[in-house]
Amino acid sequence: MDIKKNNIYCKRNIGMMMDLYELTMANGYFKQENAQKKVAFDVFFRRNPDQGGFSVFAGLEQIVEYIEGLHFSDDDIEYLRSLHLFTEDFLEYLRNFKFTGDVYAFREGTIMYPNEPIITVVADLIQAQIVETEILAQINHQSLIATKARRIVKAANGRPVSDFGARRAHNNDAAIYGARAAFIGGANGTATVSAGQYFDIPIGGTMAHSWVMYYEDELTAFRKFAEIYPDNCILLVDTYDVVKSGIPNAIKIFDEMKANNIQSKNFGIRIDSGDLAYLTKVARKMLDKAGYKDAKIVISNSLDEYTITSILSQGGQVDSFGVGERMITSKSEPVFGAVYKLCAVENEGKMEPRIKISEAIEKITNPGLKEVYRIYNEDGQAIADLLAHKDEEVNMENVYRFIDPEKPWKKREFVNCTAKKLQRLVIKEGKRVIEPEKVTDIAAFVKKQLETEIWEEEQRFENPHKHYLDMTKSYYEMKMNMLDK
Amino acid sequence: MDIKKNNIYCKRNIGMMMDLYELTMANGYFKQENAQKKVAFDVFFRRNPDQGGFSVFAGLEQIVEYIEGLHFSDDDIEYLRSLHLFTEDFLEYLRNFKFTGDVYAFREGTIMYPNEPIITVVADLIQAQIVETEILAQINHQSLIATKARRIVKAANGRPVSDFGARRAHNNDAAIYGARAAFIGGANGTATVSAGQYFDIPIGGTMAHSWVMYYEDELTAFRKFAEIYPDNCILLVDTYDVVKSGIPNAIKIFDEMKANNIQSKNFGIRIDSGDLAYLTKVARKMLDKAGYKDAKIVISNSLDEYTITSILSQGGQVDSFGVGERMITSKSEPVFGAVYKLCAVENEGKMEPRIKISEAIEKITNPGLKEVYRIYNEDGQAIADLLAHKDEEVNMENVYRFIDPEKPWKKREFVNCTAKKLQRLVIKEGKRVIEPEKVTDIAAFVKKQLETEIWEEEQRFENPHKHYLDMTKSYYEMKMNMLDK
Numbered sequence: 012m013d014i015k016k017n018n019i020y021c022k023r024n025i026g027m028m029m030d031l032y033e034l035t036m037a038n039g040y041f042k043q044e045n046a047q048k049k050v051a052f053d054v055f056f057r058r059n060p061d062q063g064g065f066s067v068f069a070g071l072e073q074i075v076e077y078i079e080g081l082h083f084s085d086d087d088i089e090y091l092r093s094l095h096l097f098t099e100d101f102l103e104y105l106r107n108f109k110f111t112g113d114v115y116a117f118r119e120g121t122i123m124y125p126n127e128p129i130i131t132v133v134a135d136l137i138q139a140q141i142v143e144t145e146i147l148a149q150i151n152h153q154s155l156i157a158t159k160a161r162r163i164v165k166a167a168n169g170r171p172v173s174d175f176g177a178r179r180a181h182n183n184d185a186a187i188y189g190a191r192a193a194f195i196g197g198a199n200g201t202a203t204v205s206a207g208q209y210f211d212i213p214i215g216g217t218m219a220h221s222w223v224m225y226y227e228d229e230l231t232a233f234r235k236f237a238e239i240y241p242d243n244c245i246l247l248v249d250t251y252d253v254v255k256s257g258i259p260n261a262i263k264i265f266d267e268m269k270a271n272n273i274q275s276k277n278f279g280i281r282i283d284s285g286d287l288a289y290l291t292k293v294a295r296k297m298l299d300k301a302g303y304k305d306a307k308i309v310i311s312n313s314l315d316e317y318t319i320t321s322i323l324s325q326g327g328q329v330d331s332f333g334v335g336e337r338m339i340t341s342k343s344e345p346v347f348g349a350v351y352k353l354c355a356v357e358n359e360g361k362m363e364p365r366i367k368i369s370e371a372i373e374k375i376t377n378p379g380l381k382e383v384y385r386i387y388n389e390d391g392q393a394i395a396d397l398l399a400h401k402d403e404e405v406n407m408e409n410v411y412r413f414i415d416p417e418k419p420w421k422k423r424e425f426v427n428c429t430a431k432k433l434q435r436l437v438i439k440e441g442k443r444v445i446e447p448e449k450v451t452d453i454a455a456f457v458k459k460q461l462e463t464e465i466w467e468e469e470q471r472f473e474n475p476h477k478h479y480l481d482m483t484k485s486y487y488e489m490k491m492n493m494l495d496k
Numbered sequence: 497m498d499i500k501k502n503n504i505y506c507k508r509n510i511g512m513m514m515d516l517y518e519l520t521m522a523n524g525y526f527k528q529e530n531a532q533k534k535v536a537f538d539v540f541f542r543r544n545p546d547q548g549g550f551s552v553f554a555g556l557e558q559i560v561e562y563i564e565g566l567h568f569s570d571d572d573i574e575y576l577r578s579l580h581l582f583t584e585d586f587l588e589y590l591r592n593f594k595f596t597g598d599v600y601a602f603r604e605g606t607i608m609y610p611n612e613p614i615i616t617v618v619a620d621l622i623q624a625q626i627v628e629t630e631i632l633a634q635i636n637h638q639s640l641i642a643t644k645a646r647r648i649v650k651a652a653n654g655r656p657v658s659d660f661g662a663r664r665a666h667n668n669d670a671a672i673y674g675a676r677a678a679f680i681g682g683a684n685g686t687a688t689v690s691a692g693q694y695f696d697i698p699i700g701g702t703m704a705h706s707w708v709m710y711y712e713d714e715l716t717a718f719r720k721f722a723e724i725y726p727d728n729c730i731l732l733v734d735t736y737d738v739v740k741s742g743i744p745n746a747i748k749i750f751d752e753m754k755a756n757n758i759q760s761k762n763f764g765i766r767i768d769s770g771d772l773a774y775l776t777k778v779a780r781k782m783l784d785k786a787g788y789k790d791a792k793i794v795i796s797n798s799l800d801e802y803t804i805t806s807i808l809s810q811g812g813q814v815d816s817f818g819v820g821e822r823m824i825t826s827k828s829e830p831v832f833g834a835v836y837k838l839c840a841v842e843n844e845g846k847m848e849p850r851i852k853i854s855e856a857i858e859k860i861t862n863p864g865l866k867e868v869y870r871i872y873n874e875d876g877q878a879i880a881d882l883l884a885h886k887d888e889e890v891n892m893e894n895v896y897r898f899i900d901p902e903k904p905w906k907k908r909e910f911v912n913c914t915a916k917k918l919q920r921l922v923i924k925e926g927k928r929v930i931e932p933e934k935v936t937d938i939a940a941f942v943k944k945q946l947e948t949e950i951w952e953e954e955q956r957f958e959n960p961h962k963h964y965l966d967m968t969k970s971y972y973e974m975k976m977n978m979l980d981k
Contacts, residue, residue, distance in 0.1 A: 023508060027690035028668050030660070032701035034689065039707070039724045050710065090693045140706065144688075147663035148671055155666075175515070178632035179831050181640075181674065183513050184667035186633055203629075204519065205512035208575045216517035221625065221838040222524070224850045225535065239524045251853050284854050336831040345830040346664050346821040353706040365709045368736045374769055 026083050027090075029144040034097070037137040041101045049112075049357040050136050051380055052143070053128035054150060056349040057373055060158055060341060061316075064475025065465060067161050067457055068129055069192045070153030071119035075443050077145050078110050110138050114438035117383075120195055120453040121433060122460045123154075124478045127383045127396055128354070131434060133362075143351045152185065153192035155347035156339065159315075160196030161457065163338055165470065166316035168323065171331040173215055174201035175311055176339025189339045195453050198338070199331075210450045217243070217281055217309070223250040229257065233264045241268065244278040245309055253282055253290050254297075262301045279307030279330065287312065288325040295328035309333060315343065316472065352376045362401075366493045378493055381486065384430040393464045395423070395479035397430065399486050405430050413481035416490075423481060511568050512575075514629040519582070522622040526586045534597075534842040535621050536865055537628070538613035539635060541834040542858055545643055545826065546801075549960025550950060552646050552942055553614055554677045555638030556604035560928050562630050563595050595623050599923035602868075605680055605938040606918060607945045608639075609963045612868045612881055614834070616919060618847075628836045637670065638677040640832035641824065644800075645681030646942070648823055650955065651801035653808065656816040658700055659686040660796055661824025674824045680938050683823070684816075695935050702728070702766055702794070708735040714742065718749045726753065729763040730794055738767055738775050739782075747786045764792030764815065772797065773810040780813035798822060801957065837861045847886075851978045863978055866971065869915040878949045880908070880964035882915065884971050890915050898966035901975075908966060 040046040059066050083091075083105045091097055091105065112134020123129050130146065132139050164172050174193045180186035183205075190198075190206030200213035207214035218236055226232035233246045246264065248257025261280050268275060280298070282290050287310045298306045310322070311333035319332060336342060354376065355362040364379030380401040388394050397413060399405050407428045415421050437445045461470060468476035482490070525531040544551050568576075568590045576582055576590065597619020608614050615631065617624050649657050659678045665671035675683075675691030685698035692699035703721055711717035718731045731749065733742025746765050753760060765783075767775050772795045783791045795807070796818035804817060821827060839861065840847040849864030865886040873879050882898060884890050892913045900906050922930045946955060953961035967975070 023668075025668055025690070027693055028662065028671060029689050030662055030687040030701055031689055031692075031699045032687065032704055035701060035725065035728075036703055036707050039721065040710075042724060043720070052706070087693070091689075094692075094699070136710065140704075143704075144662050144671075145668075148665055148667060151664050152667040152670070177513065177515055177629050178836075179636050179833070180633055181666035181825070181830075182633060182637040182669035183508075183510055183630075184669040185637070186513060186629075188667050202515040202517065204514050204516055204576075205510070207516075207579075208512055208572070214516045214579070216515055216520060218521055219517055219625075219628075220852050221537070221836075222521050224838045224852055225525075225621065225841060235528070236524060239527060240520065243520075249854065284859055336833070340666070340825075340830040342830055345666075345825040345827055348664070348821070351663075351706075353709045356710060367705055367709055 024082070024084055024087070025077060025145060026081050027087050028148070029141060033140050033143055034091070037140055038097045038101045040136050040140070041104060042098070046136055048136050049133060049362070050139050050353060051355040051362060052132045052139050052351050053354045053377070054130035054146060054349055054351050055126055055128050055377075056347060058125050058348070060155060060344040060347060061162060061472075062475075063158065063162065064469035064471070065122050065124060065478065066154055066347070067157035067196050068117050068119060068121045068123045068150075068154055069157035069195045069453075070149035070188070071116055071437070072447055073149045073153070073188065074116075074130070074146050075114075075437055075445070077149070078114060078142060078438055079441070079443055081108070081110050081142065083108055109441055110134065110142065111441040112138050112438070113436060113440065115434040116437045117433045118435065118456065119448060120456040122457070122465050124396055124480060126377065126480055127398065128377070128381060128434070129349070131354075131380070133380075147349055147351055149188075150349045151347040153188055153195075154349070155341045155345070156189045156192035157196035157457070158347070159338055159341040160193035160198045161461070162316040162472065163314070163319065163332075163334055164197035166319040166323070167332050170329060171199040172197070173331065173333050174198050174203065174338060175333040175335040177203040179336035180339045186339065191450055193338055194450055195457060197454065197457065198334075202333075212450060217245040218247050220247060220250045220283075223247060230260045230263060233260055234267070237264050237268060241273050242276040244268075244275050245281050245307065246279075247283060248280045248294075249282050249284045253285060254293055258294055258297050262297065262303065265301070265303050265306065277307065279309060281309040281311065281333070283311045288322045288327040291322070291328040292326060307331065311335060313337060317343075354378055355380050364489065364493060366490070368494070375494070378490060383433040385433055386425060387429045387431065387464065388425075389427050391464060392466060393478075394425070394428070395481050396433070397481045397483065399483040400489070403483055403485060405483065412484060414484060414487045415479055415481055416487065419487070423479070509567070509569055509572070510562060510630060511566050512572050513633070514626060518625050518628055519576070522625055523582045523586045525621050525625070526589060527583070531621055533621050534618060534847070535624050535838060536616055536618045536840040536847060537624050537836050538839045538862070539615035539631060539834055539836050540611055540613050540862075541832060543610050543833070545640060545829040545832060546647060546957075547960075548643065548647065549954035549956070550607050550609060550963065551639055551832070552642035552681050553602050553604060553606045553608045553635075553639055554642035554680045554938075555634035555673070556601055556922070557932055558634045558638070558673065559601075559615070559631050560599075560922055560930070562634070563599060563627060563923055564926070564928055566593070566595050566627065568593055593626075594926060595619065595627065596926040597623050597923070598921060598925065600919040601922045602918050603920065603941065604933060605941040607942070607950050609881055609965060611862065611965055612883065613839070613862070613866060613919070616839075616865070618865075632834055632836055634673075635834045636832040638673055638680075639834065640826045640830070641674045641677035642681035642942075643832070644823055644826040645678040645683045646946070647801040647957065648799070648804065648817075648819055649682035651804040651808070652817050655814060656684040657682070658816065658818050659683050659688065659823060660818040660820040662688040664821035665824045671824065676935055678823055679935055680942060682939065682943065683819075687818075697935060702730040703732050705732060705735045705768075708732060715745045715748060718745055719752070722749050722753060726758050727761040729753075729760050730766050730792065731764075732768060733765045733779075734767050734769045738770060739778055743779055743782050747782065747788065750786070750788050750791065762792065764794060766794040766796065766818070768796045773807045773812040776807070776813040777811060792816065794818060796820060800828065802828075839863055840865050849974065849978060851975070853979070860979070863975060868918040870918055871910060872914045872916065872949065873910075874912050876949060877951060878963075879910070879913070880966050881918070882966045882968065884968040885974070888968060888970060890968065897969060899969060899972045900964055900966055901972065904972070908964070
């Protein structure tokens with residue numbers, strides 16, 4: 012089944028999803044004779060959201076699709092002409108525009124850290140400039156939500172987490188690609204139908220308060236639901252009064268099912284308001300006492316890693332979590348700050364490094380074409396990431412000396428390590444050279460790294476260990492020389 | 497020019513943008529004989545973002561377009577069948593689905609307050625249920641951003657505010673509809689090209705750091721830019737060093753333009769990092785001293801109503817603001833909590849009120865079909881909003897006694913007032929009955945209300961006056977009677 016390819020949703024023309032300055036600069040470059048020069052831009056971010064120890068890379072597949080399909084329609088050209096900013100020959104150039112450059116990227120789902128190039132675009136000046144906004148918007152959105160989801164999943168400590176956030180998302184794409192990203196980060200599924208349709212994510216859902224309010228009384232509403240969905244019979248018990256009405260009525264329905272010999276695969280209650288720690292404990296006792304130890308308790312309502320941790324630490328009795336607004340907007344920190352910075356410009360056939368200095372030290376960029384390695388110790392744990400020149404040999408058979416650029420006096424040496432390149436070519440001369448990955452495989456890749464490679468100390472919420480980003484001696488000296496100039 | 501109608505972006509099939517429970521409930525209702533019963537759902541929110549005194553209603557046009565075009569494609573039906581949740585006759589029903597109900601709504605751009613029905617959907621049970629998620633997602637996203645933009649525009653105190661946020665938005669729709677909403681809230685324009693294209697919003701932009709870094713040196717980069725865009729020559733001065741390099745180089749370029757008799761319509765500098773209050777004061781002095789009192793100073797970098805207020809209160813010298821992530825994500829409060837609650841169900845030809853009780857008092861709904869009036873005093877200022885029964889006569893020629901439901905002991909009386917109905921029919925039997933409004937007209941409507949109708953005391957950031965939401969005596973008694981039962 013390849014529904015996606017047929018769906019107009021995914022065939023949108025998003026070529027014009029860019030900042031105007033990309034076009035005004037491109038128009039400027041177009042007038043220069045050197046507009047065909049190759050340049051390289053790095054995508055990187057400066058800190059992990061929520062003071063976390065790592066982030067989850069998500070959104071690559073949409074970027075590859077975007078770049079492969081990038082074009083400007085006649086309507087687009089007509090609109091741009093109406094702005095009276097561009098020359099006719101530049102508009103003609105746009106009409107025939109195709110991206111023909113190379114793109115390198117981490118595998119989607121890679122655990123990533125600040126200041127390393129997660130994507131590098133190597134292309135003609137104009138082409139590289141034009142793709143900036145959409146690349147950043149995808150990375151910034153999906154990595155934000157994947158990273159947040161991972162935190163929430165960690166707090167849930169093995170219990171399933173479902174995305175219930177569509178209605179509070181920042182419009183359709185935020186709901187749909189957000190559900191995708193949440194799944195990559197470890198959510199078990201989503202309530203958003205189109206996300207299930209486009210990305211083959213498990214979808215689920217129960218009932219709304221409106222179901223209960225529609226019928227004359229709560230008991231009738233529950234009974235009607237149980238008749239139709241005996242195998243997914245999670246009854247929403249907080250429309251009127253959880254303890255006095257909702258749970259007793261749910262128990263009556265479970266009794267009726269039992270009396271009718273109906274074995275439900277999945278039954279229980281959902282609580283969507285009130286003191287969830289208290290109510291789930293009361294609910295568990297009432298359900299157990301009635302003989303329904305296998306009845307599930309699902310909770311929702313403004314959950315995130317902090318409220319979930321709190322509810323569980325109070326002994327809250329919860330089987331699964333429906334997480335809405337705080338995951339789909341990453342409410343506690345709704346901005347992922349990835350940026351797109353020029354790092355090299357072709358000169359006489361060679362890629363010359365470029366650097367951006369700034370008033371703010373953390374805004375100084377890492378210049379030049381480079382390679383990122385993840386360094387693993389003998390036990391397979393990731394001890395550091397390493398920046399090297401693109402063409403530099405990094406051989407772990409020798410003892411290697413690295414430099415932590417934040418603490419250059421701390422020389423670091425590693426023995427018996429292995430190094431893995433994190434970037435790989437994903438688009439070559441405008442054509443994708445990687446297969447689309449299933450989101451289930453991407454999610455499994457995230458899980459595996461966190462279980463086997465990434466230190467537990469980087470995964471805790473409070474004061475996580477800061478992953479080292481080292482540089483080879485040669486790369487560090489090049490950067491320092493540029494700063495001195 | 498009607499580009500929008502031709503653009504595939506706006507023709508997306510978003511019928512499946514919903515929560516699964518809407519379909520499982522619909523499938524359930526479909527099996528009941530009473531699925532053709534009319535019901536009414538209200539959309540309302542519970543509090544203003546950022547402890548503000550009001551919110552700005554945005555997103556209506558997209559809701560009307562969505563409801564008019566709502567359908568399910570063959571691919572959609574095929575996907576739903578694959579879930580094994582729905583009967584074939586229900587899938588056939590969906591294949592032929594059209595919304596045939598009525599929708600009432602505030603005019604887009606209306607200043608709105610908590611707990612009043614900004615939209616009411618009156619339709620068959622299933623139809624009304626199915627549109628829930630998309631209506632909420634549009635309202636929640638666009639009203640959030642419009643409300644935030646208004647706060648930022650107020651802080652800017654007459655200086656233009658531009659949306660620079662696309663790259664940090666929560667994906668494409670958030671950037672594009674967010675730019676629309678920001679413009680409705682009072683922003684002067686956006687950098688996002690497709691938002692300009694679809695909604696006829698002014699677009700603008702200058703240069704990125706990459707322009708400066710691409711050339712051998714900053715002066716050359718500035719000179720090249722000034723040659724191409726003499727009339728929109730805002731030079732980005734913080735790539736290397738604002739005071740030592742950026743501003744002196746900009747002044748050299750302005751000198752060259754003057755020497756060549758080039759009169760620029762719009763020239764100046766942009767600062768995107770560092771201590772913006774300090775740097776703008778230094779920049780102003782340097783520019784003035786060089787004879788460029790009319791050179792503009794534009795700032796950007798993590799601006800919102802709080803940082804703008806702070807910069808201006810320190811005497812920062814700013815002509816306009818480029819506002820990115822904190823407006824396009826409403827960073828300080830990224831969730832607008834509008835909900836969709838059943839308020840009435842048809843019974844023997846009459847709409848019977850329904851109410852949702854809750855553990856949390858603020859979650860108790862206002863039952864029944866109702867009308868919202870805005871009450872104006874003799875000076876045309878909005879002194880309260882008023883809930884009444886749909887068919888109740890509200891006549892301001894008499895002295896009217898209202899009840900503030902939060903302080904029912906405070907009886908309130910108004911004389912010489914006028915009352916304006918806030919809801920109007922926007923979709924009748926599935927067809928739109930309002931013309932699409934231009935965003936410039938919606939933005940002007942917002943501005944007019946805030947300048948002439950809405951108390952200044954409701955508009956301040958700190959402890960704004962809380963707008964009264966009163967009820968007629970008859971409506972209040974009906975609600976109290978339902979609560980007693």
